[in-house]
Amino acid sequence: MSGRSIAPTTRWLLRSNSALVIAFLYAPIILLAVYSFSGSRIPGEWGGFTTEWYARLFDDSRIQKTIGVSVRVALVSTVIATVLGTMSALALERFKFRGRRVFDALLYLPIIIPDVTMAVMMLMFFTQAFDLVDLLFGLGLSKGFATIVVSHVAFNIAFVSVVVRARIAGMDATLEQAAADLYANRWQAFRYVTLPLIAPGVLGGALLAITLSLDDVVVTQFVAGPGSTTLPVYVFSLIRKGVTPTINAVSVIMLLASLTLVAGSVALQRAQAVRGRTNSE
Amino acid sequence: MTVLPDADALETALGEAERRGEVAERRRGLLLALPSFAYMVLFFAVPLVIVLVYSFATRTSSGSTALSDWNLEAYxxxxxxxxxxxxxxxxxxxxxxxxxxxxxxxxxxxxxxxxxxxxxxxxxxxxxxxxxxxxxxxxxxxxxxxxxxxxxxxxxxxxxxxxxxxxxxxxxxxxxxxxxxxxxxxxxxxxxxxxxxxxxxxxxxxxxxxxxxxxxxxxxxxxxxxxxxxxxxxxxxxxxxxxxxxxxxxxxxxxxxxxxxxxxxxxxxxxxxxxxxxxxxxxxxxxxxxxxxxxxxxx
The missing domain is CATH 1.10.3720.10 (MetI-like)
Known part of the structure; x- marks a missing residue:
């Protein structure tokens, strides 16, 4: 490879830059976790070890409620987005149909669109739609759980579809044909051949969708109702008022949730890589 | 007249079957894409168009938006x-x-x-x-x-x-x-x-x-x-x-x-x-x- 011709100073600089990058990426997260156990009332000051702030979370009914909303939104939107995203991935990779190109382009937009634009779109849409429903049926709908789920699905279908498509593209199409030659009907071929093969991609897509749903602040802030707010939106409003030791503790819990999901996806990729290796041997 | 179909007819029949298969295949693809296609049109494309339409609308003095007087004022x-x-x-x-x-x-x-x-x-x-x-x-x-x-x-x-x-x-x-x-x-x-x-x-x-x-x-x-x-x-x-x-x-x-x-x-x-x-x-x-x-x- 390379590296042989690199001068010692350059090599040293490269090495220390890389160490600094890793430190830069991890120090804030680690310090946050450390300070969440600090006994001081001032959030950035060390005042002895305590778990008081975590204990307080269990008594905070507002936080409990928003955690509940977040989890329910994430689960419902992930299930819907995973099913719809997988279906569109299969359709786009395996079939030709009228409107395919338009659909393909439409599925790229949510990935590149800025959060703020997406938020504005959803807010305007629901305002208009609710006015229309009120006019036609006299139903006074309001923003809340359903509008959050609908918005999260709207951006997550695209992400799931991209991940699953990557998996299908790397898959051997002749396996499905072999199943058909062996008199499997379409459903059987899908159930016993295609689905097990794309399963890691589907799972990976679902993990991404759940992460994005739990992460989202901007879109949710626009479409949440007064009664139903997700944890990130609530925490965001708290942080704007100022930092508190309780926010440190909530943040660490959110951090742990996302780290669990990352660990899941890394383990998934590893399992995939191992299976790929044993298959090729 | 022959009892057996001639080669031409057979070929057209086969072509027809193939074409039908292809049509069925296309229909299946569309059917598979349809739920998410419809979802994306309703909850993404329509909102996008609404934003575009609103950008040409006028803000009234009360702060609401009038969807009648179209102009490039906002731009x-x-x-x-x-x-x-x-x-x-x-x-x-x-x-x-x-x-x-x-x-x-x-x-x-x-x-x-x-x-x-x-x-x-x-x-x-x-x-x-x-x-x-x-x-x-x-x-x-x-x-x-x-x-x-x-x-x-x-x-x-x-x-x-x-x-x-x-x-x-x-x-x-x-x-x-x-x-x-x-x-x-x-x-x-x-x-x-x-x-x-x-x-x-x-x-x-x-x-x-x-x-x-x-x-x-x-x-x-x-x-x-x-x-x-x-x-x-x-x-x-x-x-x-x-x-x-x-x-x-x-x-x-x-x-x-x-x-x-x-x-x-x-x-x-x-x-x-x-x-x-x-x-x-x-x-x-x-x-x-x-x-x-x-x-x-x-x-």
Missing amino acids: RKLGEPIVRNVVIRSVVLALITTVLCLVIAYPFAYFCATRSATVRNLLLVAVMIPFWTNFLVRNYAWRLLLSSGGPISSFTESIGLGPTEILFTKTAVVIGLVYAYLPFMILPLFASIDRLDWRLVEASRDLYASGPASFRKVVLPLTMPGVIAGSILVFVPSMGAYVTPELLGGGKETLLGSYIVTQFLTARNWPVGASLSFVLMAVMLVSTIIYFRAGGKNL
């Missing part, structure tokens, strides 16, 4: 000094963020690409983990670190530099943005450096190019697609950033994302907010086209 407003300053400020901040990310990420990506497979994978996973962790929490961590009396300030005070007052300045926003989007720069850069044909570098050294010269004339041009892709991936979200400037900039100097949100939630000027969102999206679309042209899709 003309974008040229006014207040909005123009917000746009310029956002562009400058996004550019600074992009350049800083590039300067930090290039050596890191180069270092990664020249390691053994194990070290390289470890480093890449190490970059990916913060990228997957909660965005809000990552921004909050910096708010905590930079707060007055916080860790960084007490550190600089203890070594005799006096307390630092970075929070709620442009510097804090740039730090937050670099922190948030650095992985977006590292990954495409790594992909392009990893694919570099090192024989070309060796050839240049054989032809007596110095280390820096061979970097400038061989390595850098060959990894340009990665540089372009990474820059777009950092610049685009930095332009539309909302959470980071709100938390670290303290809302003192409005950036594009915050300005749009204000137009909707407090100023109640939907047409201006809509036109700005649309301009922002146009910037993203153009950048994406450049990204694909630069081969970003293959990275």
Whole structure:
């Protein structure tokens, strides 16, 4: 490879830059976790070890409620987005149909669109739609759980579809044909051949969708109702008022949730890589 | 008359069957795509069109929007000094963020690409983990670190530099943005450096190019697609950033994302907010086209 011709100073600089990058990426997260156990009332000051702030979370009914909303939104939107995203991935990779190109382009937009634009779109849409429903049926709908789920699905279908498509593209199409030659009907071929093969991609897509749903602040802030707010939106409003030791503790819990999901996806990729290796041997 | 069908008829019959099979196949594809297609049209394309329509509408004195008097007023407003300053400020901040990310990420990506497979994978996973962790929490961590009396300030005070007052300045926003989007720069850069044909570098050294010269004339041009892709991936979200400037900039100097949100939630000027969102999206679309042209899709 390379590296042989690199001068010692350059090599040293490269090495220390890389160490600094890793430190830069991890120090804030680690310090946050450390300070969440600090006994001081001032959030950035060390005042002895305590778990008081975590204990307080269990008594905070507002936080409990928003955690509940977040989890329910994430689960419902992930299930819907995973099913719809997988279906569109299969359709786009395996079939030709009228409107395919338009659909393909439409599925790229949510990935590149800025959060703020997406938020504005959803807010305007629901305002208009609710006015229309009120006019036609006299139903006074309001923003809340359903509008959050609908918005999260709207951006997550695209992400799931991209991940699953990557998996299908790397898959051997002749396996499905072999199943058909062996008199499997379409459903059987899908159930016993295609689905097990794309399963890691589907799972990976679902993990991404759940992460994005739990992460989202901007879109949710626009479409949440007064009664139903997700944890990130609530925490965001708290942080704007100022930092508190309780926010440190909530943040660490959110951090742990996302780290669990990352660990899941890394383990998934590893399992995939191992299976790929044993298959090729 | 023959009892057996002639060859021509047989061929047409077969062609017909094949055509029918193809039609059935197309129908199946459409059927499979239909639920999400319909969903995306209703909950994405229609909202997009609504934003476009609103950007041509008029704001009435009461703050509501009149959908009758169509004009380009909202777009003309974008040229006014207040909005123009917000746009310029956002562009400058996004550019600074992009350049800083590039300067930090290039050596890191180069270092990664020249390691053994194990070290390289470890480093890449190490970059990916913060990228997957909660965005809000990552921004909050910096708010905590930079707060007055916080860790960084007490550190600089203890070594005799006096307390630092970075929070709620442009510097804090740039730090937050670099922190948030650095992985977006590292990954495409790594992909392009990893694919570099090192024989070309060796050839240049054989032809007596110095280390820096061979970097400038061989390595850098060959990894340009990665540089372009990474820059777009950092610049685009930095332009539309909302959470980071709100938390670290303290809302003192409005950036594009915050300005749009204000137009909707407090100023109640939907047409201006809509036109700005649309301009922002146009910037993203153009950048994406450049990204694909630069081969970003293959990275």
